[in-house]
Amino acid sequence: MTEAESARTGAGADAQAVCARHGNNPAALLEILHDIQDEAGFVAEAVLPAIAGALNLSRAEVYGVVSFYHDYRRAPAGPVVVKLCRAEACQSMGALALIEAVCAARGIVLGGTSEDGVTIEPVYCLGNCALAPAAMVNGKLVGRADTERLDIAMREARS
Amino acid sequence: MTVVVYVPRDSAARSVGADAVAKAIAVQADARGVAVKIVRNGSRGMFWLEPLVEVETGTGRVAYGPVASGDVAALFDAGFLTGAAHALALGPTEEIPYLKNQERLTFARVGVIDPLDLASLSALGGLDGLKAALAMDGEAICAAITESGLRGRGGAGFPAGIKWKTVHDQPTGRKYICCNADEGDSGTFADRMIMEGDPFTLIEGMAIAGLAVGAEDGYVYIRSEYPDAIETMSAAADLMEQAGWLGADIGGSGRSFHLHIRRGAGAYICGEESSMLESLEGKRGTVRAKPPIPAIHGLFGKPTVVNNVLTLATVPVILAKGADYYKGFGMGRSRGTKPFQLAGNIRQGGLVEKAFGITLRQLVEEFGGGTASGRPFRAAQIGGPLGAYVNDAMLDIETDYENLAAAQAMLGHGGIVVFDDSVDMAAMARFAFEFCEIESCGKCTPCRIGAVRGKETVEKIQRGENVAANLELVGDLCETMRDGSLCAMGGLTPMPVLSAMRLFPEDFDPLHSKSGPLMAAE
Numbered sequence: 001m002t003e004a005e006s007a008r009t010g011a012g013a014d015a016q017a018v019c020a021r022h023g024n025n026p027a028a029l030l031e032i033l034h035d036i037q038d039e040a041g042f043v044a045e046a047v048l049p050a051i052a053g054a055l056n057l058s059r060a061e062v063y064g065v066v067s068f069y070h071d072y073r074r075a076p077a078g079p080v081v082v083k084l085c086r087a088e089a090c091q092s093m094g095a096l097a098l099i100e101a102v103c104a105a106r107g108i109v110l111g112g113t114s115e116d117g118v119t120i121e122p123v124y125c126l127g128n129c130a131l132a133p134a135a136m137v138n139g140k141l142v143g144r145a146d147t148e149r150l151d152i153a154m155r156e157a158r159s
Numbered sequence: 160m161t162v163v164v165y166v167p168r169d170s171a172a173r174s175v176g177a178d179a180v181a182k183a184i185a186v187q188a189d190a191r192g193v194a195v196k197i198v199r200n201g202s203r204g205m206f207w208l209e210p211l212v213e214v215e216t217g218t219g220r221v222a223y224g225p226v227a228s229g230d231v232a233a234l235f236d237a238g239f240l241t242g243a244a245h246a247l248a249l250g251p252t253e254e255i256p257y258l259k260n261q262e263r264l265t266f267a268r269v270g271v272i273d274p275l276d277l278a279s280l281s282a283l284g285g286l287d288g289l290k291a292a293l294a295m296d297g298e299a300i301c302a303a304i305t306e307s308g309l310r311g312r313g314g315a316g317f318p319a320g321i322k323w324k325t326v327h328d329q330p331t332g333r334k335y336i337c338c339n340a341d342e343g344d345s346g347t348f349a350d351r352m353i354m355e356g357d358p359f360t361l362i363e364g365m366a367i368a369g370l371a372v373g374a375e376d377g378y379v380y381i382r383s384e385y386p387d388a389i390e391t392m393s394a395a396a397d398l399m400e401q402a403g404w405l406g407a408d409i410g411g412s413g414r415s416f417h418l419h420i421r422r423g424a425g426a427y428i429c430g431e432e433s434s435m436l437e438s439l440e441g442k443r444g445t446v447r448a449k450p451p452i453p454a455i456h457g458l459f460g461k462p463t464v465v466n467n468v469l470t471l472a473t474v475p476v477i478l479a480k481g482a483d484y485y486k487g488f489g490m491g492r493s494r495g496t497k498p499f500q501l502a503g504n505i506r507q508g509g510l511v512e513k514a515f516g517i518t519l520r521q522l523v524e525e526f527g528g529g530t531a532s533g534r535p536f537r538a539a540q541i542g543g544p545l546g547a548y549v550n551d552a553m554l555d556i557e558t559d560y561e562n563l564a565a566a567q568a569m570l571g572h573g574g575i576v577v578f579d580d581s582v583d584m585a586a587m588a589r590f591a592f593e594f595c596e597i598e599s600c601g602k603c604t605p606c607r608i609g610a611v612r613g614k615e616t617v618e619k620i621q622r623g624e625n626v627a628a629n630l631e632l633v634g635d636l637c638e639t640m641r642d643g644s645l646c647a648m649g650g651l652t653p654m655p656v657l658s659a660m661r662l663f664p665e666d667f668d669p670l671h672s673k674s675g676p677l678m679a680a681e
Contacts, residue, residue, distance in 0.1 A: 027459075029441035030424050034383070061442075068443040068600075069424035071383055087345030087594075088540055088587070089576045092503035093531065124427060124544075124594065125343055126384050127351040128171050129576065130206035130501060130508025139386055143174030143206075 015047040019054035026055040029065055033072055042073035078117035080157045082150065083136040084110075086122050089129035098133050101147055118154060161194040162240045163215035167270070169202035169355050170387040171348065176227060177210040183231035184212070191235060201356020203270035204510030205257050213252055216242040222249040257526060262488060263512045264496050265473045266349075269356035275394055277402055280359050286404065288475030292367040293412045297327050300371035304474065306482035308494025313339055313430075313467030314542060314571040314647075316493075316560045319474075322464060325454040326372040329462035334374035336365050337439065337458055337465045340381040340388070341423050341430040344543025346502040346574030349510060350468035354381065354388035357472070358395035362418060364471035366409060367478060368464050369416040377416060378458070380435050382423040393420050427598040431646045432465040434600060445600040446646040467572070469498055490516035493559035501527045503539075503576035520554035523577060534579035538663065540587075542571020544594050545651035547658035548584065567658065569651075584663035588633075589617040591655040599648060606649025609640040613656065623669035630660065630667060 018035045022028035032051065037043050043066050052059045066072045084099045099110060099122070106114035113119040128134035131143030137153040166181040167173075181197055188195035203211060208224035212234075221242035223234060230247060237245040249255055263269075272279040280286070292300050305320025326334060338361065342350035353361055365377045381389050396418045399405040407415045421439055423429050429438045433447035436458050457463025473495065477485045486494045493515035499522055501508045506528035513522075523529070523539060530536055538548045547568035549556070556562055563570050578587075595610035613636050620629045637653030644650040660667055 025441075027439065027441040030438065031422060034422055034424065055441075064443050065441070068445075069426050071423075071425035085345075088544060088590070089346045089503040089574075091587075091590070092576060092578045092582065123384065123425075124598070125345045125347075127342060127348040128174055129346045129348055129503060129574070130505070131171055131175060131209070132503060134174070136384070141170045141174040141387075143171060143209075 015050040016054055019051060024054050024056075026057055029055065029057075029062070030069070033066060033069075037072060041076045045074065077119040078113040080118045080154050081138055082118060082120045082154065083123040083126070084120065084145070085124065085126050085128075085132070085134045087125045087129075089125075090133040093132040095133040098145060098147070102150060105147065161196050163196050163198055164240070165198050165200045165213040165215075165220070166210060167202045168199035168274070168387075169209075169270075169352065170385075171206055171351075172202050172209040172211070173387075175209050175225070179228040180210045180212060180226050180231060183228040187231050187235045193235075193240065195240070198273050200272060201269045201274050202352060202510075203252065203258060204266070204352060205255065205507070206509045207507050208249065211249075212239075214240055214242055218242070218251070220252045222252040222255065223247045224249060257507060257509070257511075260526075261512050262496050262514050264476050264485065264488070265360075265469060265498055266352070266357075266510065266512045267476070268360065269352055272357070274356050274358055274391055275398060277359065277398055280357075284479060285359055285475075286363060288478035289363045289366055289404065290410065291478045292370050293410050293414070295370075297371045297373055298324075300367065300478070301327050303482045304371070304477060307477045307485040308482075308489070308492070309470065309473060309477060309485065310493070310560065311467060312469035312473065312497070312572070314344075314569070316570070319466060319470055322454055322466070323368065323371050325452075326374070326462045326464050329455060331373060333376075333459075333461045334372055335458040335461055335463040336368045336372070336374045336377040336471075337432075337436065337453075337463055338365055338377065338379040338468060338471055339430065339432060339435055339465055340379050340385075340392075340468050341427075341435060342385075342468070342572070343382060343427040343430045344545075344572050344574050346540065346576035347500050347543060347572045348502070349498040349500055349573065351385050351388050352510060353468055353472050354385070355391050358392050359399065360475055361392075361468055361472045362395060362399050362405065364474035365418065366405065366416045367474050368466070368471060370414060372462070372464055374464065375415050375417060377418045378421055378439055379418065380421050380423060380429070380439055382429075383425055389420065389422060396420060426600075427594075428600045428646075428648055431648060433646070435465070436463065443600070445602045446648075448645060469572075488514035489559070490514070490557065491559050491561060493561070497558065497570070497573050499558075499573045499575060501575055501577070504530045504532055504579050505575075505577040506531050515559045516557050518555050518557050519549065519575065522558075522575060523554060527575075527577065530577060530579040532579045532581075534581060536577065537580040537582055538578045538584065538587075538659075540576045540578075540655060541574070542569045543574050544591065545647060545654055546571045546574075547654045548587070548662060549658070550662045553662075567654075567661075569654065584659040584666040585617060585621050588656045588659040588667075589614055589621065591652055591659075592617060595648060595652040603643070603645040603649060605640045605643035606645070606652070609636055609644075609649060610652065612636060613640075613652070617656075620667055621669060626667070626669060633660070 126134040135142040135145040138157040211224035429444040434444040438444040592613035
């Protein structure tokens with residue numbers, strides 16, 4: 001299967017194996033979805049029936065959980081994911097202007113993915129409010145974020 | 160002789176380069192043939208000085224900061240390993256006024272120890288609380304917590320001992336301890352600092368709660384935005400289990416307590432206790448109607464203690480030093496200490512643990528040193544995105560639960576977000592509604608619909624449409640949300656909105672408003 005095909009079907013993650021690792025316990029659904037997303041990059045619609053079957057839930061219940069939580073992606077993101085905080089503490093240090101500048105530099109709107117594979121998403125608090133504005137680049141926290149520091153973090157994330 | 164050097168592993172310190180500094184110190188030490196042991200401690204909570212490097216000297220720990228990796232060679236040249244003078248030298252760490260003037264009970268060991276070194280924890284009194292609890296019966300532990308006056312530090316301020324007693328008094332059977340570590344409030348980072356800086360103390364507090372109420376399983380629900388905290392907590396739980404302080408036979412007592420770490424998935428609402436319980440059960444994080452309360456019908460329908468990280472992390476010191484010791488701090492009905500978090504546009508942002516009663520002005524001006532921008536202070540939001548804004552005149556309020564409530568504000572989780580005079584309070588009121596729109600679980604109408612209509616109405620005010628009528632409409636809508644919502648999300652969103660309208664009416668007067676064009680709707 002080509003990479004493009006596996007991305008479309010979400011076959012990158014073996015949902016049944018992941019569920020089994022969590023004892024097919026329906027209470028572990030959030031952890032299961034995290035594991036699938038960590039492996040495949042997103043939670044494809046195609047894996048939902050397998051999860052529902054393994055956990056003895058309806059597909060609607062699984063879909064309801066996937067769509068409720070902001071973390072779960074229904075489509076792949078770019079290789080670099082930049083989360084920019086737009087909560088109050090970061091706003092007090094110019095976060096909204098920073099977000100506008102970062103998006104404008106790549107010609108995308110917040111939530112989009114640029115041609116060079118950078119996905120820029122909003123987030124509401126990263127717990128780094130004394131070093132605002134805060135950002136997270138591929139899971140790595142960046143404090144006192146500005147366009148220059150973010151560019152460095154994005155370069156590091158690619159290498 | 161090996162010199163011990165401390166470089167924080169706290170994610171905030173790492174967000175401004177602590178890893179590079181630690182690496183540079185190792186490289187320089189190697190090149191110069193000096194024996195250096197680098198300990199990755201938690202953060203002292205003085206974030207404007209991060210990365211804060213400390214050196215163990217004959218006369219105690221000496222601090223340097225903020226250190227950039229490029230400064231390291233010069234620090235070696237100056238002889239920082241012996242505590243020598245340098246432009247970045249701050250003197251003995253404990254003498255830095257910001258730290259010296261605090262009363263650290265919950266945070267006593269945060270920033271002092273390697274968070275995953277059980278030996279250094281024990282040397283500083285760690286596990287003393289759990290050992291004391293193992294010698295007491297459940298009723299006596301609940302009584303000690305009640306006597307200490309400890310109230311829920313997550314924001315609601317409910318007496319912890321009474322909650323525990325309720326769970327204790329339920330019939331024997333499966334019960335749970337749930338630690339709410341879904342610290343989503345903007346301006347707060349105390350839970351994260353505990354989990355990354357002294358995770359053993361939180362786990363100790365949960366084990367004590369288990370002994371008190373007869374629960375053998377505990378869950379920590381940590382937000383996914385805190386990957387480092389999840390990692391540190393998981394490692395700490397493993398170490399506690401290996402050392403026999405968690406598991407089937409804690410401390411050789413024959414009693415058991417098992418800990419489970421769970422990741423959230425980016426939903427702010429899961430900081431609300433019933434929504435967190437739904438999420439722990441693998442469901443959508445929608446709130447439950449109360450009653451029944453979680454203490455009677457909680458996780459999987461069983462009696463459950465739900466407490467915040469700070470509440471549970473404060474339990475060990477109470478058991479170790481006694482309820483009277485803890486009760487001796489504070490004022491009125493707010494006993495003990497409160498970890499305040501200074502955030503936003505503030506020069507000296509960080510963690511300040513002080514007895515209740517300190518004024519907001521002391522926190523913002525004496526500890527915080529005023530705004531980061533140097534412009535005049537205009538507003539502060541106390542207690543997260545659902546907390547009220549205060550103006551300069553209100554900074555003289557002495558912080559306790561009742562005082563803030565009397566001033567139509569709340570202490571919440573202790574976050575204080577400072578804004579300078581460039582803030583547009585109509586934009587902040589609009590944002591409060593927008594945040595509620597994004598994060599509402601959708602179960603009750605006042606919250607789900609009210610947030611959207613509120614945002615639209617504030618936008619009309621910003622555009623100058625029927626301003627007086629629309630202000631009145633926002634007031635009505637807020638009343639409906641406050642009185643009709645199932646939980647604090649919809650119920651308290653009116654707090655920031657109404658406080659902004661009441662204290663900063665000039666910003667809701669579009670003829671004189673300085674607000675620029677509205678941000679495009681997402």
